Amino acid sequence: MPLPQEDRHTSEDYWNLPEGERAELIHGKLYDMAPPNFKHQKLVSEFTQILGSYIKSRKGECEVIPAPFAVNLDASDKDWVEPDISVVCDKTKLTEKGCIGAPDFIIEIVSPSSRRADYSTKNALYSDAGVREYWIVDPMKERTTVYRYEEDAAPVLYSFDVPVEVGIYPGFFITISELLKA
Numbered sequence: 001m002p003l004p005q006e007d008r009h010t011s012e013d014y015w016n017l018p019e020g021e022r023a024e025l026i027h028g029k030l031y032d033m034a035p036p037n038f039k040h041q042k043l044v045s046e047f048t049q050i051l052g053s054y055i056k057s058r059k060g061e062c063e064v065i066p067a068p069f070a071v072n073l074d075a076s077d078k079d080w081v082e083p084d085i086s087v088v089c090d091k092t093k094l095t096e097k098g099c100i101g102a103p104d105f106i107i108e109i110v111s112p113s114s115r116r117a118d119y120s121t122k123n124a125l126y127s128d129a130g131v132r133e134y135w136i137v138d139p140m141k142e143r144t145t146v147y148r149y150e151e152d153a154a155p156v157l158y159s160f161d162v163p164v165e166v167g168i169y170p171g172f173f174i175t176i177s178e179l180l181k182a
Contacts, residue, residue: 011072014080015097022068025080026121033082034113039139039180040084043109046179047085054172055087062089062104070098073129081122084109087168102129105168110138123147133167137176144176 008028017023022033036044044066051064067082080098087105088094106126108118118136126134127149136145142160148167158164160180163173 011078011080014070022082024082024117025078026117026125027079031117034111036109036111040109040111043137043139043176043179044084046182047107047174050174050179051085051087051166054166054169060089061091062087063091063094065099071103072098072100073102073125073131079125081125083107083122089168102126102131104131105133105135105166106131107135107137110136110140112140119145135164142176 009025009030010028011025013030014023014025017030023030024033025031048064048066054060055062055064065086065088067084069082069086071081071083071086073079073081083103083106085105085107086099086103088099089104090101093099093101093103108114108122110118123134123136127147130149132148132150134147134149136147138144144158144160144164145155146158146164146167147155151167158176160176163175166172166174
């Protein structure tokens, strides 16, 4: 007796989702995305502003792009994700559809429905795709897990009241608790 086949989706399915419906395509499976709460959106807004201001003040070339924004990590049309914040320094990766290839820096803000994907599935995808730095900001646990894949080091955990250095911008620190007060 043959095993039941799982539905396998393609990028065509991803791009043909009904208007207003958000999902991510990971290993051929579509994952629905729940609407974010206020704290989540506040953090997305604050991260976008602080990173964008820092880059502009130094006349940097990188782009800070908040979700919803499609990212095709391996440029093979296999996986499409929507990180909460993407920092892309190679502008040739940016197209009308989104980012084709790995962003340099990704921030995911954990919600109850995304916990497993952010800590496990996406962590592996981002590491394999060549993302340089990945932050998992967890409002429920009030901590940030920082992966600096280029350094091949263990992740580091920071409480929200501790300044965290942005590895792709040495000397630039962000304190998450300050973002929530803004």
